[in-house]
Amino acid sequence: MASVNETVKLDKVSYTAEPARSEVAEPAVMGGKASVTVAVQAHSFRGSMPLPEHLAQYDRIVPGAGRLIVEEFQMNSQHARQVELMSLRGSNRKDMRAQVIAGLLVLIGFGLVYELAEHDYDGVAIAVAVTLLVSVLTAYLSGTVMRKRRRRNQGGIGRVSAAVQA
Incomplete structure (x- = not known):
């Protein structure tokens, strides 16, 4: 035995x-x-942080390992937020530039329409005005449709990004 x-x-x-x-x-x-x-016991967890009991076990094996894991998690989280914030700021600047350029082009177009009408080129003025109006509406509507598609494909990530920016 x-x-x-x-x-x-x-x-x-x-x-x-x-x-x-x-x-x-x-x-x-x-x-x-x-x-x-x-009796066999298994542990599993989701996310980037282990359970506190696991951190304590890491500390028993390598003193200070639990603290290193938590600090690494904090640094990675901060880095991810900074990268997302930089991306949002860059996107906002790009959108602002596009709006300013579009506004200037519309003003130039209206000035051209006014000058053409003043010099009795009414037909050309109407053609320029209609072309300007159609191009602005097309750009606006296609941008709106693309934003809706992007939000649908991202599954609502845009709402989280807005919260990070605030």
Whole structure:
């Protein structure tokens, strides 16, 4: 009969039993054979931070490892927010430039329409005005449609980004 600390050889496989905590194992000896019932526990978590118990275990193995893991998580989170904020600011600047340029082009177009009308080129003035109006509306409407598509494809990420910016 094998004690709890001995190696048991069955055919070609050997099992080494170590003393188990009483709350997870029930050693039993029946008919000259030793058997141990063991409760197995698995941990899983989602996200980038391990459970506090796991951090404590890391600290026991490598002193200060838990703190390093938390600091790394904080630095990565801060970096991700900064990158997203920079992206939002760049996008806002790009949109602002596009609006200013579009506004200037519309003003130039209206000035051209006015000058053409003043010099009795009414037909050309109307053609320029209609072309200007159609191009501005097309740009506005296509931009609105593209923004809606982008939001739908991102699954609402735009709302999170707005919260980060505020």
